[in-house]
Amino acid sequence: MAYYEDLAEVYMGDDVSPDFYAWVFPKCDHVAVGTDLGGGEIIRVEAHPIPEHPRPRRLSGRVALVGDAAGYVTKCSGEGIYFAAKSGRMCAEAIVEGSENGKRMVEERDLRKYLEKWDKTYWPTYKVLDILQKVFYRSNPAKEAFVEMCADDYVQKMTFDSYLYKRVVPGSPLEDLKLAVNTIGSLVRANALRREMDKINV
Known part of the structure; x- marks a missing residue:
């Protein structure tokens, strides 16, 4: 330890x-x-797979999903605690408002306001992280490119700000363009390295 x-x-x-x-x-x-077991022996199960990315159906009648049940774990980073708590609060606020502080029973249309507010606030965050995972988590060379890209000060600042505020923060158009060029370069180098490693392994 x-x-x-x-x-x-x-x-x-x-x-x-x-x-x-x-x-x-x-x-x-x-x-x-x-980790992935890859044929290993399961000694004890303490959890289950958590769905990533918001589920297509999160509302039915007077039932609304929040947190992990709603699939609010982000791709790429795997974060979920903040979004679980935030979605619970936003849903509770919609219930309080819709029930007029407990004077009437809420309906689906009242709970739908929570989902509309949630999607408007956080949909871009989930979309960007989904794209990052598809681009950089598809192979070991792509992951190496991701690590190389994260050495850049601008990437670190954007990552920190986005993580701090839990949403995609606007960046500098010029820096974003440079980042795109550097990202392509990193991916090209990573794929070239993979081909060289494949030749060595053969």
């Missing part, structure tokens, strides 16, 4: 997780490991 006292490890590679990443987090007197 001494090794993990001040450490959380993230390893990106298809040998431990074919489409995402593996992680090790210290928890009191043991570590929690998230």
Whole structure:
């Protein structure tokens, strides 16, 4: 445990997780490991797969889904705690408003206001992270390109601001253009490296 006292490890590679990443987090007197089993033996199940990206149907009658049930875990980053709490609050606010502070029973149209507000606020965030995962998590070379791209100060600032405010923040058009060019360059170099590695492995 001494090794993990001040450490959380993230390893990106298809040998431990074919489409995402593996992680090790210290928890009191043991570590929690998230990885693809790849034929390994299941000793104990403590969780289940969490749906990523908002579910197509999150409202039925007087029932509205929030948090993980609504699929509010983001792709690429895998974050869900903030969005679970925020969606619960937004739904509760819609219920209070729709019920006129408890004077009448809410209806589906009242709860739909929560979904409309949610989608207007956070849909761009989910879309951008979905695109990032599709582009950069499809192969190990693409993941290497992603790591290389994250060394850029502008990328770090945009990432931090977006993470802090939980939504896509506007950037500089010129810097965005440079980022696009650098991203393409990183992907080209990563694919060239993959071809060289494939030749060596053959």
